[in-house]
Amino acid sequence: MKLFKAALLAAALAMPMTPAISLATTPADILVVAQNIDDIVSIDPAEAYEFSSGEYVAQTYDRLVQYDAADTKTLAAGLAKEWAADDATKTITFTLRDGVKFTSGNPLRAEDVVYSWKRVIVLNKAPAFILTQLGWTPENFDSMVKADGNKVVVKYEGDFASAFVLNVLAARPASVVDAVTLQANEANGDMGNGWLKSNSAGTGPFVLKAFRPGELINLTANAEYFNGAPAIKGVIIRHVAEAATQQLLLESGDVDMAKNLTSDQIATIAGKDTLVTETYPQAAVHFLSFNQKDEALQPEAVWDAARYLVNYKGMTDTFLKGQMQTHQAFWPSGFPGSLDETPYTYDPAKAKQILADAGVKTPITVTLDVINSTPFTDMAQSLQASFAEAGINFEIIPGTGSQVITKYRARTHEAMLLYWGPDFMDPHSNAKAFAYNEDNSDGNYQSTTTWRNGWAVPEELNKETKAALAEPDQAKRSAMYVDLQKKVQEKSPIVIMFQAATQVARAKNVDGYVNGATSDFVYYRLVKKN
Incomplete structure (x- = not known):
């Protein structure tokens, strides 16, 4: 426990504008989560195929169209402000939002979208099949997806409607990455895959500050997020494998949320005045x-x-x-x-x-x-x-x-x-x-x-x-x-x-957490600590 508190305090002090706190209280503007995250193999959105990595990608990247924290049931505009579909020619033309920047400060370009999707096809990691079902291959990709000013023109093959294609492009591997940053960090033709396993290069509401496998994910709010800055300054997700330890840390105030408790533990916590439990399908x-x-x-x-x-x-x-x-x-x-x-x-x-x-x-x-x-x-x-x-x-x-x-x-x-x-x-x-x-x-x-x-x-x-x-x-x-x-x-x-x-248990002063039906629909950007 002492080791955990020391590590938590060190991580909290590393955050900008974090006030002094007691060891049994989390920072007022930082959400601290206890969660088992040892399933993560990679946090590169072209490779991420685990539950925990899916949650991470949702915090740090966006797609052209997406199911957002505000409404996880409705496909909405993401990095694209509008799109026009032509089912007869099997073409969708996306128009990008103006003024969107990656967390590096680089502006979002249509070329970044093309690079992001081609990267998935070329790397051919576990989730690549989601995009290749559109008929895209390394050989034909350049003729299927093209940048045209602030527009991305997408062609697809198959006997399906554009509504299906839009849902495919709202999936995790369709996340848009910063091509300029990844090209600068490429090693041996890996298209930045090695670098992106410990860094983020997205437009999302949070930017990765630190990732230590089997230990923690430390996220800082992106104040320039196009959908509005997160309500909280940062999120620290601590790897805590044991459910009993998660419960102990939550009850003692060392974490704000515990995400891997048993039903018996949830029943116990439900009776405590300072804690709240929620069930999400x-x-x-x-x-x-x-x-x-x-x-x-x-x-x-x-x-x-x-x-x-x-x-x-x-x-x-x-x-x-x-x-x-x-x-x-x-x-x-x-x-x-x-x-x-x-x-x-x-x-x-x-x-x-x-x-x-x-x-x-x-x-x-x-x-x-x-x-x-x-x-x-x-x-x-x-x-x-x-x-x-x-x-x-x-x-x-x-x-x-x-x-x-x-x-x-x-x-x-x-x-x-x-x-x-x-x-x-x-x-x-x-x-x-x-x-x-x-x-x-x-x-x-x-x-x-x-x-x-x-x-x-x-x-x-x-x-x-x-x-x-x-x-x-x-x-x-x-x-x-x-x-x-x-x-x-x-x-x-x-x-x-x-x-x-x-089932998720959290401190009563935490509000705005969104947990949709898949790990891709877990969002922290609306969280507030009252």
């Missing part, structure tokens, strides 16, 4: 699925009954409390186009009647593969007990994550308990996974839940999924995805049960 949806290569699981009555055999409330009121919320559609709540209706409740009598009316003979014995860790094993045991009420008997097969997923990809399971999260904020990311499968043959491997469960999706859903992807009108497009979710919710061998949630 996250993007991952958890589901139970039935492999349609198994004849006993093919009757639609089995799918229908299953929706009434999940003890949703029983789980979320006990061991899943605070960790998951009931959600029964494939696109997560908190995202544009989500379906938040939850029409199914635990009703074994209704489930038995559905099976009886369809002439399904019970008992049915089904193996259920599950990752051998909490809360998945607890969920499997709950399902085993509740499904037995209607004569569907699960034999639980626990395994490591890799074992379970390998079996799922091979389509050799019977029933599967797993989760799914989008790679970027567009409903097609999940619609393709849950509502599309035109070729169900064994040799046509697809990274979707439909193919992996051997479900030959009805042609109606396949057509609607493709139509939604190509629909240029955003309101119509969202409505189409809501309709797709309703249809999958009503008739599918994939039973979506829950959406993950994250």
Whole structure:
């Protein structure tokens, strides 16, 4: 504890205009966060692919269009003040804001945008696929994306609408970096990748002051931020792996926020006058699925009954409390186009009647593969007990994550308990996974839940999924995805049960923290300490 306080005090004193403080009080204009950040591999936005690095990128970089702290559900102007899309020619022309500067002081240019995206394609790190799906390659990029004065002209390939492209360009790897600064710090043709692993080169509300892997991220406010200077002078994110230590530091006043507490700790903290807890829905949806290569699981009555055999409330009121919320559609709540209706409740009598009316003979014995860790094993045991009420008997097969997923990809399971999260904020990311499968043959491997469960999706859903992807009108497009979710919710061998949630505890005097449905939508720029 003494070592932590000394390090915290040293970091606080290093901040400009920081008043003298006692060891048990954080600076009035600095937010101090306790968080496990040891997942970070890189903080270069062209390479960052972890949860914690995603949060960091959101503080230090901007995209041409983005989901901002003011409204994480609406795609808004970022570094581009306006844009014009031509779906017929598959072209979008962005006009940059005037007067925007990088934190280095260099002015934002269209050439910086072109360089940033080309850099992602050329470096070809983990998140590059998000941009390459637009048909961009190292060979054709210069003909696809061009700078024209204060405009960026983007061409794309593929049978999809500009609305989809805009969501792709709002994703993390589309962050705009300072080309002049990176070119000056390039080493051995790495386009500044090495330098950017310990420095920032963005336009964001904060600038990186220090990053020490497995120790801290120290951010200073960018007073010239185009969207308005942050309300707080800086943010210090301390790496604290142990939840018990995070709780101790929060309760003693050594940190303002703790982000990795258990549900039991959250319950304890909720009763304290000086602290506040918040629960934020996250993007991952958890589901139970039935492999349609198994004849006993093919009757639609089995799918229908299953929706009434999940003890949703029983789980979320006990061991899943605070960790998951009931959600029964494939696109997560908190995202544009989500379906938040939850029409199914635990009703074994209704489930038995559905099976009886369809002439399904019970008992049915089904193996259920599950990752051998909490809360998945607890969920499997709950399902085993509740499904037995209607004569569907699960034999639980626990395994490591890799074992379970390998079996799922091979389509050799019977029933599967797993989760799914989008790679970027567009409903097609999940619609393709849950509502599309035109070729169900064994040799046509697809990274979707439909193919992996051997479900030959009805042609109606396949057509609607493709139509939604190509629909240029955003309101119509969202409505189409809501309709797709309703249809999958009503008739599918994939039973979506829950959406993950994250719980954050903070001092009562901290206000304005924003935690959206993914790590890319965590924002500190509106935080105030009263």
